[in-house]
Amino acid sequence: MENVMESPPIRFSSCRGISFEIKPHGDPFAIPKSAKEDEPNFRPLSISYWNMLQRSFSKASSSSHFCDLDLDIHDPSYYVVDEELVDVVVTDRKLPRKSKKPSRLSVILLDQGLFTVYKMLFMFCFALNVVGLVLAATGHFPCARNRAALFSIANIFFLTLCRSEALLRAVFWAAVKILGRSWVPIRIKTAATSLLQSLGGIHSGCGVSSVAWLIYSLVLTLNDWPHTSFEIVAVASAILSFISFSCLAAFPVLRHLYHNVFERIHRFAGWAALGLLWAFVILTTSHDSKTASYNFQDGIALKLVKSQEFWFTVAITVLIILPWLTVRKVAVNLSSPSDHASIVRFAGGVKPGILGRISPSPLSEWHAFGIISDGKTEHMMLCGAVGDFTKSLVSKPPSHLWVRGVHFAGLPYLVNMYDRVLLVATGSGICVFLSFLLQPCRADVRVLWVAKGIEHNFGQEIKDMATRYPKEKMIIHDTASMGRPNVSKMSVEAAKKWGVEVVIVTSNPEGSRDVVNACKGVGIPAFGPVWDS
Known part of the structure; x- marks a missing residue:
């Protein structure tokens, strides 16, 4: 099917409700302008590649963090790409260069800043492990050199710990109880908030580090081949393959485009690696390097109990099984x-x-x-x-x-840490904040909600929940009747008007970024969902 676009700005909207716009500039996801465009016989090129990319976006898992303002698809300046279309034909001949709206993917991956807390935590964990590897390789860290596999297992334990929802629930509760007092400096509260919402950096840093330590352990084992075991090498190699596969699937671009695939790979590859880890611990504990044989009977249980690898593996197993028991x-x-x-x-x-x-x-x-x-x-x-x-x-x-x-x-729970908070939500992002309006909480909560057709799209019940809140503490902007606002500007003005300590926003990636940056630009601490939060 071939369709020639009209001159107004063209925005592509995926079935996830996220807008993507083709831009005539150096963005890696833009469709470049053809040099042949001005030739008399030029015809727009049918681009199935864009559909494949569009379908990939449509497969990404939806998140409660990403709540967009609804598009007016009846506006002729927008073109909605249906996921069932086979081909889309575009020409960027008349696209205005001043309209440079980034895609959701580029906002998430390329526009989060170089020195985010998440990235710093990742680099800290990875750099710490690299230092240990270098010291071990140069003979200055004999413990790590002799037990490299233990350091790999320890990293797996810490990455699992950072994703234990039961443990994190307790950590968030403790943070609110300890820091949620008026005399605690706001800088300490905001630092704790930044750290807690960026623990994914430790998770990913330990994941990559575990691969590095396991590779180092395998190299040492292969160098001592006459005294090692083929079975141990085979099991360790399989574990390395599964963990490496999980790390590759979690690479931000792949994870975003194929989130459901990432989730299944992460889950099943992780389970397979855990099963093989038990086999690895039992094999290495029962193996005698002097005789190059196994002894699974004499004192094997006592050896396992005395093994640090065993207890780390037990802890990892408990952390993984615990949520599934519920x-x-x-x-x-x-x-x-x-x-x-x-x-x-x-x-x-x-x-x-x-x-x-x-x-x-x-x-x-x-x-x-x-x-x-x-x-x-x-x-x-x-x-x-x-x-x-x-x-x-x-x-x-x-x-x-x-x-x-x-x-x-998650991040919304930390509202209880502050005295006065502005909650900014767009679309269905209000859902995570409505509980603060329905029941008492420690913080004095003020709300800014921007959405389209609130009663029509979300129902009378949701509208009543919001409108019952004191009007002096609530701003509701319905774009269907009031037009599209500058949410960033509204957030800054509301934060100043109410004298809040912090702003917490739940919107799509670009919207969250804009509100956070606008508030920080005038000295108001602000937080929104981060990639892999």
């Missing part, structure tokens, strides 16, 4: 106020700032959403219909869903 299938009450959103209800009250995960198939995919609750008898999730799973909640509402019994704490 997984259960529950009945849900699901309603759809419109074709754009659904509300999923569960029994039991939940505290403000908590998020939960639901799944139609627990082994394949999990989706995180903010939880709305008055803290009494029930809680619910507002799910914007922007992906395959969330759209199915509207078109084919299920009677049961899989849930994890342990809800996890």
Whole structure:
């Protein structure tokens, strides 16, 4: 199918509700202007490549963090690319150069800044391990040289620890209890917030470091081949393959474009590596290098108990199994106020700032959403219909869903650490903040919510939850009737007006970035979701 675009700015919107615009400049995801464009017989080129990229974006998992302002698809200046289209034909002949709106991918990966806390934590962990490797290789760290595999296992333990939702829930709770006092300096609170929301940097840094240590261990083992075991080398090589495969799948570009694939690789490759790790620990403990044989009987249990590798592996296993022990299938009450959103209800009250995960198939995919609750008898999730799973909640509402019994704490939970906070939300991003309006919390909360067709898209119930909050503490901007605002400017003005300590925003990547940068530009601490938060 060939369609020639008109002259107004052209924006491509994926089925996730995220906008992508073709730009005539050096962006790596832009379609370059052809030199033959001015020739008399020039015809726009049918670009199936763009569709493949578009489909890749559509496969990315939706997140409660990314909540966009809805596009007006009836505006002729926008062109919505449906995921079922086979070919899209574009010409950038008349695209205005001043319209340079970055894609969601470039915002996430290329526009987060060089010295973010996440990247600094990654570099710190990786650099610390590199120093240890260099010292071990040069003979100045004999413990690491003799037990390189132990250092690899220790890194796997710490990366698993940083992703334990039960442990992180306790850490966030402790941070709020200890630092959530008026006399604690705001700089300490904001530093703690930056650290806690960027723990993924430690996770990824330890993951890459574990690969480096395992490679070093294999090199040393192969250099001592006459005294080693083929089985140990084979198992260690398999572990290295699985961990390396997981690291490659987690590379930001691949993870963003193929999130569901990344999630499954990370899960199943991790489980396979854990099973092989147990085999590795048992083999190395029972192997006698002098006789090049195995002894699985005489004192093997005592040797395992005395082995540090054994206890690290036990801890890793417990951390991985623990969340799965809470997984259960529950009945849900699901309603759809419109074709754009659904509300999923569960029994039991939940505290403000908590998020939960639901799944139609627990082994394949999990989706995180903010939880709305008055803290009494029930809680619910507002799910914007922007992906395959969330759209199915509207078109084919299920009677049961899989849930994890342990809800996890994220950036919104840290609202309780401050005295006065401005919460900025766009679209369905309001869901993670509504609990602060429905039940008492430590912070004096002020809210700015920008969305399109609030009652039509989100229903009367959600609108009532927001409008019942004191008007002097709430700004609601409906773009359907009030037009598109400058959310960054509104956020700065509201923060100054209310004299807040910090601004927390939940929007799409570009929107979050703009609000955070605008607030920081005038000296107001601000936080939004970070990549891999």
